[in-house]
Every structure is written in C-alpha cells, then in structure tokens.
Amino acid sequence: MKKIDFKTKLAHILLSIYAIIVLPFILLSKVIDWGINIFVSAINKDRSDKNDGSTETKKEIEPVQIIKFKDDKERSTAGKYLYDVWFGPSYTAQNNRVFVYFLLPSFGSFILFVFIPFINGLWLSLTDWTIIKTDPSFIGLENYKTIFSDYKFVYSFTRTVMYSVLNILAINLVAFGLALLVVQKFKLKNLYRAAFFMPNLIGGLVLGYIWQFIFNKALESLGGIFSPSLITNGNTALLGLIIVISWQYAGYIMMIYIAALQNVPQDLVEASKIDGANAWQRLKTITLPLIAQSFTIAMFLTLTTSFKQFDTVVSLTQGGPATKLPLWL
Amino acid sequence: MKKQNIKLIIGEVFTFILMIVFFFPFMMIIFNAAKDDTEIIRNPLSLPTNLLNMYHNAIEILGRDNIDYFQSFGYSTIITVVSLIAIGTFSAMAAWVLVRTKTKYSVFIFMLFLSGMVIPFQVVMLPLVRLLQTMKDVTGIPFKGTVHGVILAYIGFGAPLSVFMFYGFIKSIPMDIEEAAIIDGCSKSQVFFKIILPILKPIFVTMLVLNGMWIWNDYLLPLLILGKGTDVQTLPLSVANLVGFYDKEWSLILTSVLMAAIPVIVLFLFAQKHIIKGMTSGAIK
Structure with missing residues (x-):
C-alpha cells in the first residue's frame, strides 16, 4: 500500500470540510451582504432623490440605455421586474433568494450524484458502452435481449424474487412474534428490546463474515444437518441467508410493531375479554385490524431491504454457490 | 391472579x-x-x-499494514460525522423552503426528491464512477479516492429520504410562529436557524440514527469511490481487505470484526433511549 504523507492527508480533510460546510456558508454570507448592499444603496438613492429634487441633476446621472423602451413607464416595469423579484429588498425577493439558496446544496448534490447518473445509466443501457470504449453508439434494446436470454441472470433473478418473498414473510413473522412477547409486563422488558435490536447495528459486510464463520465452522462442528455447511448448497444457502437477514432485521421491524401495539386502546381488549374472547380471537379481531397501518410500513421496509441486499451476500458466500444467490453483478 | x-x-x-x-x-x-x-x-x-x-x-x-485500524477508524468517523451534519442541515433547509413555497416548481422538485427514494444504488453506481472521472477531467479536482467525494455522494444519496421526513414534520409546524418571528424582525434565514431548526430536534435525531447506521456500515459506495486497498479506507473496507488477504485466519478476522462493531455498540448502549425512540418515530410518521 502506498503511504501518503501527513500534509496531503490534512489537505484532503481540510478541503473536504471546506467544500461541505464552509463554502456554502461563505456563499450565504456573500449573498446576504450583497442583498444588504443593494438595500442600503436603494435607500440612499431614495434619500438623495428626495434631497435634491431638481430635474437637471437627475438627467445627468441617467444610465446609458441598452434596450429602447417606449416610455418611462414601460422601462420601469420591465427593468424593475428582475430587480424586484430576485435582488430587491422586498419580501418576495428575499423569499426567492432564500428558496434557491436553501435548496441548492442538497438538491444540487442530489441531481449531480443520483439523478444525472440514473439518466445516464438508462441511456448507456441502450448503447454498446464498455469501460474501455469512449464513444458508445446506440444499439436499442439489444442489451436487454442478451441479458434475458442469459441463463445466469434469469436464474439469479428468479432466485432473488423467491428469496424476497420468503424473507419478507420470515422477518415479519419473527418480528411480530417478538413484539407480542416484549409488550408483556416482563421484568427485563427493556433489556429484551435492546438485545433483539442489537444485531441491527452491525453492518451487512461484517455480519456476513460473522455468519460465514458460524455456518462454516461453529455449526459444522456439530455435525448432523449442519454438515456439510448450510451455505455450500444452493437451496440451503437461501435458507441460511434468510436466517441471517431475519436475525439482523427483525429487531428493527419489532420496534415498529411495538410502537403500534402500544397504541391499541386497552379498554377494547378488556371489553372483548369480558365478552369471552380467547387470546387468538382477541389478536385476530381487535389487535390486527388496529395495527394494519404498521404492517404496510413494515412490508415496504422489508421489501426494499430484501431486494437491495448486496454486502451480506458478498461476504457470506461471494455470490456463490454458482450464481444461486441474489447477486446480479 | x-x-x-x-x-x-x-x-x-x-x-x-x-x-x-x-x-x-x-x-x-x-x-x-x-x-x-x-x-x-x-x-x-x-x-x-x-x-x-x-x-x-x-x-x-x-x-498489520493492510488494515490500518486507527486510520480507517478516523476516516470512517470523519466521513460519517461530516456527512450526517451536512445531510441534516441541507435537507432540513431544502424541506423547509419546499414546504413554505407553494409554487409548481417546489412541487416538481419535491417529486424529483421522492423519485430518488426508489432508485436503487446498483443502477446508479457505474455511471456515477464514470461521472466522477469526467468531473476530475473537467475541474482538475479528484473526486475518486478522496474524502470529500464520498461525503458529497452521501449528501446526494441521503437527501431524498431526509427531505421526505423533514417535509412531513415541517408541514405540522404552524405558520404563525414564523410570522411572529418575522414581525419581530427576523430575516428569512434567521427564521430557519433560530426558530425552525430547534423545533426539528426529534426528527433530526431520527435522521441521524437512520443515516448514521447506513453510512457507518456502508460498503458498496466507499468501495466504488474509494476503491480497495487505497490510502483512504473506511472500516468495512479494511475488514474486507483483511479477509481477502488472510483467508480463513479466523481468529484475526473475528477480532477485526469485533473491533469494527464495538464503537457502534458502545454508542448504542449510551444513547439507547434516543436511538430507539428516533427509529420508531421516524418509521411511524
């Protein structure tokens, strides 16, 4: 590994901090200064106009006309428009300035780093671009034809869909079960919540290494169904991945269900208890309809994470065994 | 009983x-x-x-020199902290003006942000690398393999979700407060930094937790922009380097995994209440 000296490193760090934090605020202060200057000069001009009301002096300071206007009235409306809307001291102008200014940092980087590459990617997918080729030419939907006739892609695509469906079911079942347990009046309630939530803190890549060790070394030493290791075979690797992702993600979804379950009014549950409903009936007819909204959120969250899974798969099996896990690259 | x-x-x-x-x-x-x-x-x-x-x-x-732990820990910390502050402030600013300005432009821009939420990173990544190269050719400033390149990319990728969350929250803040502040002599930007930003505290915590966990643990974006085995490495990248180098040397791999996970777990144990509250309230909203 090439070592760079301390000075260069420091320069990089300072440059980045400057680019991110300082620069926008300097610009901000510059524009505010600018606005104030214009404001002050406008007031001064007003004052000087009032002080010497003679028409001779006014003609002297009249600026050179670039655009010919019919009369004074038209010039004032057309010329003033830009000034009034963008640079003037009026409330509207201030509003407009702040609008552009506040929007620019995040919208600019969003456009630059997400939107333009996205559009660019769509365009490139219709061309024969490679890393080496500098001027790609348009080939239409040829790439899509190639990829959908490729056995590997279709296989891993169907695998991904299958895995996502199973994964969503598994995560939601585990999370809802845990949530139902943890909302009971246990003594160590808070400890349980924190413990179930903990796996969520570990990132996908590190998580994959941990579980690779567990599957390949720890569980395999037990023998039985764990030997040979679960993740060496295509079908059981899918199961292994589902276990890993459920372990990681169930805690987070559990938190959402807990928040929903705590909002269920207790008097409804008690009323149904008096009416003679057993635990299952209470769950089915009272609790589930009342927390339906949180199911939607949980489904959405699990769906997006299931489809976007990459790090864990890489570190768990390196995309193997033989393109059977969701890895399109 | x-x-x-x-x-x-x-x-x-x-x-x-x-x-x-x-x-x-x-x-x-x-x-x-x-x-x-x-x-x-x-x-x-x-x-x-x-x-x-x-x-x-x-x-x-x-x-070991292929996993410079303290250095990559430092880089991870710098990248995470600076991007979090930047994402939070800039997204809140953008969301505030989008809520308070009712024109067709603001609606259109908000829709663009929303569409960014469904774009997966994998679609964007190859053109992004190409774009960064072009940007270096044009401006002369390197974006690949540098901290500011990663941070700028995180601001872009973090913006959609954060703007969406702030947008929903700011909508519920009554306009009267801002009007009162303006009557008392605040300028527009003072209204935001002195009145609105303090009110945003709960949703700001949510944003910090969600984005912080994502950025600290992210592997793909640093891999693309920083590259493997270069001078600037984040913690997940260094762990991956170590594993690639000493395959199956499990004692070292697990120790490095433990060392990478410990900072986050310690932080979680200290700020547990805020983190859990932040995560759930953000999801329900």
Whole structure:
C-alpha cells in the first residue's frame, strides 16, 4: 500500500470540510451582504432623490440605455421586474433568494450524484458502452435481449424474487412474534428490546463474515444437518441467508410493531375479554385490524431491504454457490 | 391472579431463552476472538481457555499494514460525522423552503426528491464512477479516492429520504410562529436557524440514527469511490481487505470484526433511549 504523507492527508480533510460546510456558508454570507448592499444603496438613492429634487441633476446621472423602451413607464416595469423579484429588498425577493439558496446544496448534490447518473445509466443501457470504449453508439434494446436470454441472470433473478418473498414473510413473522412477547409486563422488558435490536447495528459486510464463520465452522462442528455447511448448497444457502437477514432485521421491524401495539386502546381488549374472547380471537379481531397501518410500513421496509441486499451476500458466500444467490453483478 | 403470574413467568423464561439464542452469534465472535487458530479449528463452540489471546490478536491486527485500524477508524468517523451534519442541515433547509413555497416548481422538485427514494444504488453506481472521472477531467479536482467525494455522494444519496421526513414534520409546524418571528424582525434565514431548526430536534435525531447506521456500515459506495486497498479506507473496507488477504485466519478476522462493531455498540448502549425512540418515530410518521 502506498503511504501518503501527513500534509496531503490534512489537505484532503481540510478541503473536504471546506467544500461541505464552509463554502456554502461563505456563499450565504456573500449573498446576504450583497442583498444588504443593494438595500442600503436603494435607500440612499431614495434619500438623495428626495434631497435634491431638481430635474437637471437627475438627467445627468441617467444610465446609458441598452434596450429602447417606449416610455418611462414601460422601462420601469420591465427593468424593475428582475430587480424586484430576485435582488430587491422586498419580501418576495428575499423569499426567492432564500428558496434557491436553501435548496441548492442538497438538491444540487442530489441531481449531480443520483439523478444525472440514473439518466445516464438508462441511456448507456441502450448503447454498446464498455469501460474501455469512449464513444458508445446506440444499439436499442439489444442489451436487454442478451441479458434475458442469459441463463445466469434469469436464474439469479428468479432466485432473488423467491428469496424476497420468503424473507419478507420470515422477518415479519419473527418480528411480530417478538413484539407480542416484549409488550408483556416482563421484568427485563427493556433489556429484551435492546438485545433483539442489537444485531441491527452491525453492518451487512461484517455480519456476513460473522455468519460465514458460524455456518462454516461453529455449526459444522456439530455435525448432523449442519454438515456439510448450510451455505455450500444452493437451496440451503437461501435458507441460511434468510436466517441471517431475519436475525439482523427483525429487531428493527419489532420496534415498529411495538410502537403500534402500544397504541391499541386497552379498554377494547378488556371489553372483548369480558365478552369471552380467547387470546387468538382477541389478536385476530381487535389487535390486527388496529395495527394494519404498521404492517404496510413494515412490508415496504422489508421489501426494499430484501431486494437491495448486496454486502451480506458478498461476504457470506461471494455470490456463490454458482450464481444461486441474489447477486446480479 | 395466580394463574396469570405463572403464565407471565413462563413467558419471561421463554423470552430470556430466545434472547440467549439471539445473542449466540455475538457470543461466538467474543469467544473465538479469544482463541488462536488451532484452538478454533479443534473446538469452535467451547469457551476460550486463555483470554489473553484476544489481546494478542488485537495487537497483531494493529500491527498489520493492510488494515490500518486507527486510520480507517478516523476516516470512517470523519466521513460519517461530516456527512450526517451536512445531510441534516441541507435537507432540513431544502424541506423547509419546499414546504413554505407553494409554487409548481417546489412541487416538481419535491417529486424529483421522492423519485430518488426508489432508485436503487446498483443502477446508479457505474455511471456515477464514470461521472466522477469526467468531473476530475473537467475541474482538475479528484473526486475518486478522496474524502470529500464520498461525503458529497452521501449528501446526494441521503437527501431524498431526509427531505421526505423533514417535509412531513415541517408541514405540522404552524405558520404563525414564523410570522411572529418575522414581525419581530427576523430575516428569512434567521427564521430557519433560530426558530425552525430547534423545533426539528426529534426528527433530526431520527435522521441521524437512520443515516448514521447506513453510512457507518456502508460498503458498496466507499468501495466504488474509494476503491480497495487505497490510502483512504473506511472500516468495512479494511475488514474486507483483511479477509481477502488472510483467508480463513479466523481468529484475526473475528477480532477485526469485533473491533469494527464495538464503537457502534458502545454508542448504542449510551444513547439507547434516543436511538430507539428516533427509529420508531421516524418509521411511524
């Protein structure tokens, strides 16, 4: 590994901090200064106009006309428009300035780093671009034809869909079960919540290494169904991945269900208890309809994470065994 | 009454056992980080015999030059902290003006942000690398392999979700407060930084937690922009470097994994209340 000296490193760090934090605020202060200057000069001009009301002096300071206007009235409306809307001291102008200014940092980087590459990617997918080729030419939907006739892609695509469906079911079942347990009046309630939530803190890549060790070394030493290791075979690797992702993600979804379950009014549950409903009936007819909204959120969250899974798969099996896990690259 | 108590105790014992099962992977890392390689191969499930091994493993990792732990820890921290502050402030600013300006432009821009939420990173990544190269050719400033390149990319990728969250929250803040502030002599930007930003605190915490966990643990974006084995490395990248180099040297791998996970877990234990509250309130909103 090439070592760079301390000075260069420091320069990089300072440059980045400057680019991110300082620069926008300097610009901000510059524009505010600018606005104030214009404001002050406008007031001064007003004052000087009032002080010497003679028409001779006014003609002297009249600026050179670039655009010919019919009369004074038209010039004032057309010329003033830009000034009034963008640079003037009026409330509207201030509003407009702040609008552009506040929007620019995040919208600019969003456009630059997400939107333009996205559009660019769509365009490139219709061309024969490679890393080496500098001027790609348009080939239409040829790439899509190639990829959908490729056995590997279709296989891993169907695998991904299958895995996502199973994964969503598994995560939601585990999370809802845990949530139902943890909302009971246990003594160590808070400890349980924190413990179930903990796996969520570990990132996908590190998580994959941990579980690779567990599957390949720890569980395999037990023998039985764990030997040979679960993740060496295509079908059981899918199961292994589902276990890993459920372990990681169930805690987070559990938190959402807990928040929903705590909002269920207790008097409804008690009323149904008096009416003679057993635990299952209470769950089915009272609790589930009342927390339906949180199911939607949980489904959405699990769906997006299931489809976007990459790090864990890489570190768990390196995309193997033989393109059977969701890895399109 | 008594029957209920027994039920509760059984439930509690069951949950406790479940918790132990959930903790099994953590225990595996901690146990095996305190063993040497031969011991791991002989019996990976047993308790470690000599706890000093963990210290030796840690020292060995700090000595290896392909995982410069302190340096990559520093880079991870800088990248995470600076991007979080930048994402939070800039997204809140953008969301505020989008809510308070009711024109067709603001609606259109908000829709653009929303559409960004459904774009997966994998679609964007190759054109992004190409774009960064072009940007270097045009401006002369390197964006690949630098901290500011990663941070700028994170601002872009973090913006959609954060703007969406702030947008929903700011909508519920009454306009009267801002009008009162303006009458009292605040300028527009003062209204935001002195009035709105303090009100945003709860949703700001949510944003910090969600984005912070994502950025700290992210692997793909740093891999693309920084590259493997270059001078600037984040913690996940260094762990991947170590694993690629010393394949199957499990004692070192697990120790490095433990060392990468510990900062976050310590932070979680200290700020547990805020983190859990932040995560759930953000999801429900």
